Amino acid sequence: MGKESRWAAVCFAVVTGCLLLALVPVRETAVETAGGAQVSVTEEAAPKYIALTFDDGPRADTTAVLLEGLNQRGVKATFFLIGGQIEGNEWLVRWMAESGHQIGNHTFSHTKLQGSRRDTIVTEINKTEVVLDQLLGEGEYWLRPPYGVIDSEDKKLVKTPMVYWSVDPEDWKVLDTDKVVAHVTSHVQDGDIILLHDFYPSSVQAALQIVDQLQEEGYEFVTVKELMRLKGTEPQAGRLYRNAWEERT
Numbered sequence: 001m002g003k004e005s006r007w008a009a010v011c012f013a014v015v016t017g018c019l020l021l022a023l024v025p026v027r028e029t030a031v032e033t034a035g036g037a038q039v040s041v042t043e044e045a046a047p048k049y050i051a052l053t054f055d056d057g058p059r060a061d062t063t064a065v066l067l068e069g070l071n072q073r074g075v076k077a078t079f080f081l082i083g084g085q086i087e088g089n090e091w092l093v094r095w096m097a098e099s100g101h102q103i104g105n106h107t108f109s110h111t112k113l114q115g116s117r118r119d120t121i122v123t124e125i126n127k128t129e130v131v132l133d134q135l136l137g138e139g140e141y142w143l144r145p146p147y148g149v150i151d152s153e154d155k156k157l158v159k160t161p162m163v164y165w166s167v168d169p170e171d172w173k174v175l176d177t178d179k180v181v182a183h184v185t186s187h188v189q190d191g192d193i194i195l196l197h198d199f200y201p202s203s204v205q206a207a208l209q210i211v212d213q214l215q216e217e218g219y220e221f222v223t224v225k226e227l228m229r230l231k232g233t234e235p236q237a238g239r240l241y242r243n244a245w246e247e248r249t
Contacts (some may be wrong), residue, residue: 033237036085048190048219049244051209052077053165055106055144055167056172058089058096063198067095069208075221076100080144080163083128085134090135097136102223104142104163105129114149121157140226140234148248150240153204161235163224165195166243171203179205185213191231191244193224 057063057079070077079096081103086093096103107113108127111120125143132141143162150162169183180203184194194210196203211221228235231244242248 010109020109041219045218046130048217049222049227049230050188050190050214050219051193051224051244052196052211052221053080053104053144053208053224054078054194054196055080055196056085056110057081058092059199060089060092062204063089063092063199064095066198066199066204066207067092067099068099068223069204070101070211071099073208073211073215076102076209076223076226077083077221078104078163079223080104080106080141081128082106082110083131086131086135093132093135100223102142102225103132103133103136103139104144104224105160106144107146110146112147113154114147115144116152118154118157121154125158125171145240148240154246155238155240158238160237161228162238162240163193164240164242166192166246169195169196171200171206172197175200175202177206177209181209181213184210187209188214190219191192191227193227193241193243 052075054066058081076099079101081093083105093103105125105128107124109124111124113121113124116124129141132139136206140160142160143158144164145162148164150158155162167184167187169180171180174180180196186205188194196207198204215221222230225235227244228241233241233244235241240248
């Protein structure tokens with residue numbers, strides 16, 4: 001390589017580096033000097049991680065629209081599936097797995113585990129695990145108890161971590177895209193777990209709008225498992241987590 005070529009390569013590397021640095025989010029912090037004066041220094045903004053979670057699927061029309069929209073945005077989410085709804089929608093579950101989404105267990109028939117007999121609890125969980133194992137291979141499919149409740153003495157029956165939520169717009173009740181978006185974007189914080197349902201068209205549209213808005217605000221969307229890892233939490237079997245750090249008691 002000649003001298004001019006080497007110089008051109010160096011210039012290109014410098015310009016590229018400057019452009020990449022310009023894309024890194026920064027913030028200004030006031031620092032007090034020894035003389036008491038305040039000066040501003042610039043530092044990189046810490047990333048904000050949150051998890052989108054979806055219950056009650058899969059449903060062919062709404063879940064497919066959601067998966068396509070999430071893939072277009074490069075977003076990973078967590079889906080808690082009802083085992084009884086997987087038959088006929090196996091292609092959707094494979095699509096989830098191939099796209100890197102986390103897949104969880106929402107029991108086989110959406111039975112409320114709180115107050116249920118122990119054999120019912122075990123059966124509801126195991127039937128869905130069997131379906132998922134046969135479809136995707138053996139794995140650890142975290143549980144979200146229907147309605148988010150399970151008796152304390154029955155938690156030891158669960159062999160995986162359990163996932164609650166910290167932001168709930170009650171999308172299943174309001175069925176209003178704008179209200180769901182407004183609630184989530186005004187309440188969400190770093191480390192939160194957001195509850196939505198991919199069973200309703202209004203919720204699917206809300207989810208995609210939430211992603212668009214919060215990505216602009218610097219949030220990164222990850223699976224629940226990845227959220228725990230990023231925040232330094234070692235999730236334990238039989239414990240119910242409401243966000244990246246806290247258990248729901």
